[in-house]
Amino acid sequence: MSRNRRVHAWSIALVCALVFLFSASPLQVLRANQDPVPPPAAGQDPAAPAAGRGAGRGGPQPYASVVTNAFTSDDGVFKVHTNKSPDTVLFEIPNTQLDKDFVWDVSIKKTTIGAGFGGQNVSSRTVRWTKRGDRLLLLNMDYSITADADEMVARAVADANYPAIISTLPIAAYNADRSASVVDMTTFFKDGVAEFRAGAAIGGRGVAADRSFLERAVSFPENVNVEAMLTFTGGGAADAGGGGGGRAGGAARGMRGPSGTVVVHHSILKLPDTPMMSRNYDERVGYDSDNKVSFGTDEHRSVRDQIINRFRLEKKDPNAAVSDPVKPITYYVDPATPAKWVPFVKKGVMAWAPAFEAAGFRNAIQVLDAPKDPEWSAEDARYSVIHWVPTQAESQTYINDPRSGEILSANLSVYPNIATYGDTWYFVQAGAVDKRAQKLPLPDDLQGELLRFVVSHQIGHTLGLTHNLKASALYTVAQVRDPKWVKENSFVASIMDDARFNYVAQPEDNMDPADLIPKIGPYDKFAIKWGYAPVPNAKSPSAEHATLDQWARQQDATPYLRFSTEGAAATDPGDEAEAVGDMDAVAATSLGLKNLNRVAAFMFAGTTSKVGDPWDDLETVYGRMVTQWSTEMGHVAKVIGGLDSQQVHIGQQGVRFKTVPKAKQVEAMQFLLANAFQTPAFMVNTDVLRRIQASGAVDRVRAAQAAVLTALLQNARIDRMTEQMTIDGPTIAYSPLQFLMDLRNGVWSEAAKPGTAISIYRRNLQRTYLSQMDQKLNGTPAAGAEIRMLVKGELKALATQVKAAAAAPGLDEATRRHLVDAGEEITTILDPRIPRPAPDPAAAAAAGGRGRGGIR
Numbered sequence: 001m002s003r004n005r006r007v008h009a010w011s012i013a014l015v016c017a018l019v020f021l022f023s024a025s026p027l028q029v030l031r032a033n034q035d036p037v038p039p040p041a042a043g044q045d046p047a048a049p050a051a052g053r054g055a056g057r058g059g060p061q062p063y064a065s066v067v068t069n070a071f072t073s074d075d076g077v078f079k080v081h082t083n084k085s086p087d088t089v090l091f092e093i094p095n096t097q098l099d100k101d102f103v104w105d106v107s108i109k110k111t112t113i114g115a116g117f118g119g120q121n122v123s124s125r126t127v128r129w130t131k132r133g134d135r136l137l138l139l140n141m142d143y144s145i146t147a148d149a150d151e152m153v154a155r156a157v158a159d160a161n162y163p164a165i166i167s168t169l170p171i172a173a174y175n176a177d178r179s180a181s182v183v184d185m186t187t188f189f190k191d192g193v194a195e196f197r198a199g200a201a202i203g204g205r206g207v208a209a210d211r212s213f214l215e216r217a218v219s220f221p222e223n224v225n226v227e228a229m230l231t232f233t234g235g236g237a238a239d240a241g242g243g244g245g246g247r248a249g250g251a252a253r254g255m256r257g258p259s260g261t262v263v264v265h266h267s268i269l270k271l272p273d274t275p276m277m278s279r280n281y282d283e284r285v286g287y288d289s290d291n292k293v294s295f296g297t298d299e300h301r302s303v304r305d306q307i308i309n310r311f312r313l314e315k316k317d318p319n320a321a322v323s324d325p326v327k328p329i330t331y332y333v334d335p336a337t338p339a340k341w342v343p344f345v346k347k348g349v350m351a352w353a354p355a356f357e358a359a360g361f362r363n364a365i366q367v368l369d370a371p372k373d374p375e376w377s378a379e380d381a382r383y384s385v386i387h388w389v390p391t392q393a394e395s396q397t398y399i400n401d402p403r404s405g406e407i408l409s410a411n412l413s414v415y416p417n418i419a420t421y422g423d424t425w426y427f428v429q430a431g432a433v434d435k436r437a438q439k440l441p442l443p444d445d446l447q448g449e450l451l452r453f454v455v456s457h458q459i460g461h462t463l464g465l466t467h468n469l470k471a472s473a474l475y476t477v478a479q480v481r482d483p484k485w486v487k488e489n490s491f492v493a494s495i496m497d498d499a500r501f502n503y504v505a506q507p508e509d510n511m512d513p514a515d516l517i518p519k520i521g522p523y524d525k526f527a528i529k530w531g532y533a534p535v536p537n538a539k540s541p542s543a544e545h546a547t548l549d550q551w552a553r554q555q556d557a558t559p560y561l562r563f564s565t566e567g568a569a570a571t572d573p574g575d576e577a578e579a580v581g582d583m584d585a586v587a588a589t590s591l592g593l594k595n596l597n598r599v600a601a602f603m604f605a606g607t608t609s610k611v612g613d614p615w616d617d618l619e620t621v622y623g624r625m626v627t628q629w630s631t632e633m634g635h636v637a638k639v640i641g642g643l644d645s646q647q648v649h650i651g652q653q654g655v656r657f658k659t660v661p662k663a664k665q666v667e668a669m670q671f672l673l674a675n676a677f678q679t680p681a682f683m684v685n686t687d688v689l690r691r692i693q694a695s696g697a698v699d700r701v702r703a704a705q706a707a708v709l710t711a712l713l714q715n716a717r718i719d720r721m722t723e724q725m726t727i728d729g730p731t732i733a734y735s736p737l738q739f740l741m742d743l744r745n746g747v748w749s750e751a752a753k754p755g756t757a758i759s760i761y762r763r764n765l766q767r768t769y770l771s772q773m774d775q776k777l778n779g780t781p782a783a784g785a786e787i788r789m790l791v792k793g794e795l796k797a798l799a800t801q802v803k804a805a806a807a808a809p810g811l812d813e814a815t816r817r818h819l820v821d822a823g824e825e826i827t828t829i830l831d832p833r834i835p836r837p838a839p840d841p842a843a844a845a846a847a848g849g850r851g852r853g854g855i856r
């Protein structure tokens with residue numbers, strides 16, 4: 001299936017964590033993202049017949065009787081005539097535009113609370129108008145099946161793939177010289193045609209005609225945009241419960257009430273007459289791609305493959321090693337952008353220029369101020385625009401040509417509230433090293449650099465690049481701390497990683513503070529060259545194969561050019577979001593914790609300089625520190641039972657997956673026992689806590705530690721360890737039996753030292769341990785037989801230990817009762833006949849993962 005438009009709105013924030021860089025919780029984003037829509041004006045009669053409607057029944061009518069004076073007209077790729085009383089949209093399509101391909105994109109632009117979200121893509125398809133007598137047929141073109149043009153099979157594919165007819169449109173009138181046909185398109189914008197319906201995406205079942213209005217229709221040289229405000233009915237009283245669909249993977253919400261009003265945006269864009277030559281996708285390099293089924297390969301059989309999305313970049317002088325492009329990739333800066341931020345936005349774009357230079361293109365990318373010309377419009381699909389919009393979600397979208405993957409037009413939305421969110425993140429991650437960041441708010445020049453970073457990352461997406469979460473694990477910790485290395489190569493190999501700021505560098509490393517923010521890295525240059533550099537003399541995508549394979553193989557000798565291995569995100573400890581230096585997560589996290597302690601020393605003074613303000617900054621910073629701590633511990637947890645990976649193809653040395661050596665796994669385990677399950681001082685700082693909340697500190701610590709423990713005890717991890725033990729043997733693998741024993745001895749270390757008091761934090765941790773074990777034996781679904789066997793053995797051993805510990809003389813009463821209680825709990829867990837109380841919902845929520853910043 002072809003995807004013509006990429007949306008990176010908040011809904012995909014789980015994928016694009018950078019969206020979250022400057023945003024608060026998803027809930028806040030959702031709320032802020034929903035602009036209220038003004039109530040419809042009264043007194044309009046939607047049922048009145050439209051001029052031009054029905055004209056086809058008696059054949060085409062005189063032009064002036066169809067396109068009456070009541071219409072306003074806009075000329076462009078074709079003329080668009082609009083009448084708002086009653087709502088009517090006529091397209092006047094010249095014969096020259098018949099049988100040409102257009103992308104027709106439907107999205108939700110604005111919404112009432114609860115129904116979808118602004119920027120949500122609804123559908124995208126390729127269409128064509130074709131003439132048959134006094135009718136135009138609207139055809140649905142499908143380019144997911146292709147064949148090399150010079151192959152005989154192309155004809156057969158074309159015959160077997162005849163386009164579906166979406167609609168038959170009677171021609172209402174011809175223009176004077178019959179060079180153009182006027183058709184009534186109104187119903188397409190009133191949710192009346194299945195292929196372009198927006199209602200289903202938000203859980204609406206029908207359109208309330210009396211509460212729906214045509215907003216505007218404009219035409220540009222290559223595109224037509226139409227917007228309608230539609231009110232859908234049929235939503236439930238509360239959340240429609242999964243009625244929200246869309247393609248955002250369940251992120252869209254159904255309507256909250258019985259009605260929902262949204263502004264639906266239709267963009268109809270003409271595709272190039274000659275499609276660009278496509279480039280086949282390769283899992284070793286991270287590009288967005290479209291699936292294709294291709295016929296007519298050398299083997300004369302069909303193979304499933306994919307093509308990458310990228311701009312069309314052609315050398316002016318094909319023989320020059322480095323040439324100007326025929327047409328540069330051009331971005332325009334929204335005139336609404338405050339002047340002080342414009343230079344940083346531009347810097348974020350131009351940071352990509354050296355990557356294109358290395359790929360053989362001089363002046364390949366440029367960024368311009370939007371022209372003052374009133375004819376210029378950000379809606380004109382010929383222009384890629386960086387919008388400055390008052391929403392709480394950065395987003396970027398592009399429209400591409402499904403035939404070739406060519407990116408035709410891109411739009412970025414930059415979130416202006418940058419000062420509110422990005423600064424606390426930088427304060428926590430880089431404040432220990434960058435003195436400018438030890439006090440909020442951050443100075444403008446530093447905030448500008450944060451903006452520059454976000455723009456660069458989002459521009460990377462519009463160039464076709466996907467995240468490369470492996471990039472943070474491709475440098476050694478020594479490199480991440482080496483000012484010279486970082487100056488040249490950044491501290492992550494790609495700006496398309498979701499790493500943020502260099503929290504590993506230490507004050508004594510003397511890092512230039514400017515280098516604590518990610519830059520375009522070696523992987524980015526490699527990926528741009530791989531995707532954009534022409535392959536000499538290749539006349540078809542298959543002719544590029546050998547060269548592209550050779551280019552990809554540079555990853556063998558230069559590991560920091562590598563990309564995330566397909567399907568390894570859950571198992572490769574180097575494939576992590578929000579990580580720095582995770583080639584050695586233990587070393588990186590050790591250094592990260594040192595910095596967190598440094599931040600703790602100035603967090604109070606640094607967030608309380610604005611006399612008269614509430615303590616919001618302090619609370620935000622505290623929350624961020626707890627999240628940062630959890631995130632870094634999560635990187636260490638992933639080492640246990642992990643598999644290092646590299647995407648290699650046949651002909652390359654080595655395998656794709658390698659078990660992390662036992663010594664590394666054991667080291668990670670010991671690190672967590674010594675650090676994750678002891679209470680960090682900053683988390684229980686009373687100066688801070690007594691100003692931000694009356695109670696809940698103990699629970700915050702419990703939740704943070706529970707998240708680490710829960711992550712460690714994932715069934716999938718223990719299953720992997722069992723498999724590693726079987727395949728690799730005990731010298732390479734860390735046995736799950738040993739792992740569970742080490743964990744028990746660490747979490748219950750007090751029980752081994754009779755007379756030791758157990759703090760409330762440790763008691764909570766130990767309770768979490770028991771509830772996790774209970775889950776494995778009695779939860780739904782329970783763990784597999786192998787894990788159950790191991791868990792039962794652990795609980796029986798623990799029962800003996802706690803019984804002995806509870807009997808120790810001189811023990812404080814709280815500790816003694818806790819140990820007795822633990823013993824009784826174990827009895828209950830091991831005996832399924834004993835009914836147990838329903839789990840505490842708060843604890844269950846904590847155990848179920850804590851979203852972003854938690855442990856994944």
Ligand SMILES: [Zn+2]
Nearest residue numbers: 016017018467
């Ligand atoms: Zn991203």
